[in-house]
Structure formats: C-alpha cells, structure tokens
Amino acid sequence: MAIIRNNIIYDSKNNLATDIYYPNDTSSSTKILIFWHGGGWFRGNKESVKSLGISLANAGFMTFIPEYRLAPANLFPAAHDDALHFADWLLHSQYTDAGDEENIVQIGASVGGTMALEVAGKYGFPTVTWSAPVEFSNWIKNHQDVKASPAGKDELGLTKRSDINQAFYKYFTLTYTGTSDSQVLQKLDVMHYDLTKLDKLMMINSADELTPLSSVLDFIKFLAAKQHEIELLVIKGHGHAMDYGIDYLDESLDFLYQTIKRQK
Structure with a gap:
C-alpha cells in the first residue's frame, strides 16, 4: 500500500500544496513522477485523482500531485507559472537529491498535459500527455x-x-x-512555449475527441521539423484524458521507464 502525505505546501504566497504518494520500497534511487490533473483550468483538484496517485506509487514512483490556481479568479499564465514554480521547488526541496532531475518524469491529463509540456520544455523531464490541448x-x-x-x-x-x-x-x-x-x-499555444530542453515525449489521444487530433498532428510536425523525438498513440473512440487514462497507464509507464533507462 502507498503511504500518502497530504497538503505539503510548495507555494506559501498562493497557499498551494501537493500530495505525495510514496511506494513501499522508497530508496535514494526512487523514480519521481509528477501528475498534473486536468479540468480546463477552471475546475479539478488533486483529491479527484487520489486513486491514480496510489496506482502510480504502487508502480514504483514517488508521485507528486500538485494543485494550481484556477480561473476565472486566476487568469493565464497563473496555472502555467504555478507548474514551473512547482518544478523548481521540487528540485530544491528535501524530496530530491543532486542529480534527481534525471529521475523525474511527468504525466499530464487534458490541460494538465498542456502545462506538463511547458515544464518539459524548460526542465527536460520525460513526459506523457493524455489528450493535451496544444493549439x-x-x-x-x-x-x-x-x-x-x-x-x-x-x-x-x-x-x-x-x-x-x-x-x-x-x-x-x-x-x-x-x-x-x-x-x-x-x-x-504550445508551439510558442520555450521548448529548448524538451526531451522524450509521448502523446496519447483519441481519434475523435475534445482535443482536435489535427492540432496534435500539426504540433508533432512542428516538433519533428526541429528533430524532436515524439511518440503518438491514437486510440479508437472519443474518450478524453481520464476517460481512458487508467486503461493506458501501463503504456504510459512503460514509456517513462524506458526514457529513464536511456538517460543512464
């Protein structure tokens, strides 16, 4: 069973917290995963994905699920700034050691995937997105x-x-x-983010869903022109993000495991 620590403050100014899900066999070489929840930037919270946090911890990842400021009280780029602030906080916190930036990976659902792409662009964390809107x-x-x-x-x-x-x-x-x-x-638009450090990326989308597949293909073409490595998995149906996320958790984690191995 995972051990959970709730409401660890990472931004005292905005009173933002993260929940942490520890695997049973935590060690200094434990891999770290950040999960970004969706909700269109106006709803959703870390508590809504508690069961997923447990599943990720049971898969061997020390899992962080941060909250971020929501609209309309907090407009763009508030949530994006919170995501970048969290990444910086994590790297300088008691929960990471020197060199742990190579052990950190991300999964982002829906707009959480959009935010994960900006974090990946600036920090290089291998990332999987579930139905991330990009345009x-x-x-x-x-x-x-x-x-x-x-x-x-x-x-x-x-x-x-x-x-x-x-x-x-x-x-x-x-x-x-x-x-x-x-x-x-x-x-x-994600094409306008700083993607200088963008590394391994897997995007999962349904064939006919909320996030237009055409915009995802345009983004992949944009990245390919810059010699970025991308994997795209298009699944049948019209499910969006969490509709299919748990069913494709093995594929997501396998990709992230492999990226960590390749970094060694």
Missing part, C-alpha cells in the same frame, strides 16, 4: 460562431457531441485567458 489562437479564430459553454447540452440544447465539445473548448480557453485577444491566445 488555441487559430481554433478560436476559426470558431467565431461557436457559443462558449461548460455544459452545451443543458445550457444551449446542443445534441451533437462535436458541438458540445466545441462549446466547452471555447469556454475553458476563454475562461483561462479572460480574453479573445489573439496575442494572448498565441502565448497559450
């Missing part, structure tokens, strides 16, 4: 007629899943940015 500015530009809603079926009477997804995509994007200004939206 926003062109999407908003090309969907001017879409009405934003967190619940398009109930609020707008939408019946098609694609229409409900589009309403939600627009809602969480604009709720986090607080504006439709293209210059702000472009800064949210």
